[in-house]
Each structure stands twice: as structure tokens, then as C-alpha cells.
Amino acid sequence: MAMASKSTTASSDTDADLAAAADEALAIYGQRPQPEETPEFLSKSHAALLEELEKLPDEARAGWSRAKERCPELVGEEHRLMFLRCELFDANLAAQRIGKYWDRRIELFGDKRAFKPIHIGLLLIAFPHNAKVSVVDRKLMKMNMESLSGCLPVRVGGFHICHPPWFFHKIVFPIMKLVMPDRMRKRVKVHAGSEEKVLENLKGYGLGKEVLPSDIGGGVVMDTASWVQEMKSRGL
DSSP: OHHHHHHHHHHHHHHHHHHHHHHHHHHHTTOOOOOOOOHHHHHHHHHHHHHHHHHSOGGGGHHHHHHHHHOGGGSSHHHHHHHHHHTTTOHHHHHHHHHHHHHHHHHHHHHHHHTSOOOOOOOEEEOOTTOOGGGOOHHHHHHHHHHHHHTSSOOOOOEEEESOOTTIIIIIHHHHHHHSOHHHHTTEEEEOSOHHHHHHHHHTTTOOGGGSBGGGTOSBOOOHHHHHHHHHHTTO
């Protein structure tokens, strides 16, 4: 009995340590923890979301309505759950995000591709070291920020900008602040200085060299040209 009790205590300690580590990771990026997803809670959340979707104005749910008709297999509970989790189970916000998501998805991919499976996942690491003022596209920047903050079913964990050019703080960042919601602005981290200093800063956010691109001193070699060609060959 003593051994069983000791084993149970050790397991509890391990669970507590994992929970504490998870809370610490969320705190780094200013995120709140997800609620406990019991079957009853999920059932009520899905019902509430469907009600909120029906309340959306016709123009706000046009894309969503088309998706239900064209690809019902893609808009089931699993799909809706992504948006609920993204908005911490606020059904009203999740419904708005779904509406915007499908409108933007159709806008970007067109009728031929928008209703086919598309896989999304992201952690943003930007390396604009050689960027020039002439390539700053305010319209594109605004569209990207709006997509991240109100369309895509993801909670942006962090946006790390490494080695920004001299004009970043005077031109780019002020524009970003104008189109970013407050919660996203808090997750933007700018890293300047030597390569060693930037890598050390990123390590503090759980991003070791083994997961960072070689452009900023990491161990992952990015071959963008080959990736683009592969996507084209697959019709994506």
C-alpha cells in the first residue's frame, strides 16, 4: 500500500509540473488557458455556435452557407471546434470568425479550391533584414493582419520579427499597430542585435536552434523555391 501511495503521489506531482509548465508557456505569450472540454460542455458550445451562426446577417454568413452546400464534410463539428477553441468558446466571436474565414477563403482560393481540404497551422517568424521601404505593401499587410486576427481558426501564439531593417519602427510597425487587435500586438516580439543575442532571446520563448531557419542562425534549411514549385505541381 505504501508503494502504491508513493506512486500516486509521484504521478500527481508530475501532472502538477506539466500543468505549471503549460501555464508558464501560455503566460509568455499572454494567452489564457482553455476551459475543460467535457462532453456536456462541448455539446452546449456547439449548439450555441450554431445558434449564433443563424443570427449572423445574410452577407456575413454567405461564405459559410456556400460551404455547407458545397463541402458539408469539411464544416462539421471538428471544423467548428477549431473556431470555438480559437475564441475560448465564445460562441458569438467564433461565429463571426467562421463567417469571415469562409468569405476570405473563397476570395483567396476561388470556387475551384476553396471547398477542398486546406491545412492551416502557424507560428510566425519574420526575417525582414534585407527588406526595402519600396516593397512595403500596406494593403497586403492590412489583409494579412485581418486574416490572422479575425478569419483564420487559429490563436496566434507569437509573432517574432528578427533583425528588422532601420525603417521598421518608423514605418512598418506603426501600420501593424493600426490594423492589429490589442491581444495580437502583445504577442509581437521584435528581436534586434547580434545573431547570438537574437537566438538567445528566441530560446527564451521555447524556440531553440533546432526549429529555427538557417537564415537567422538555426538548423532548419528553408528551400522556398522548391516548396513553391511543389505546391504548384500539386495544384495548390
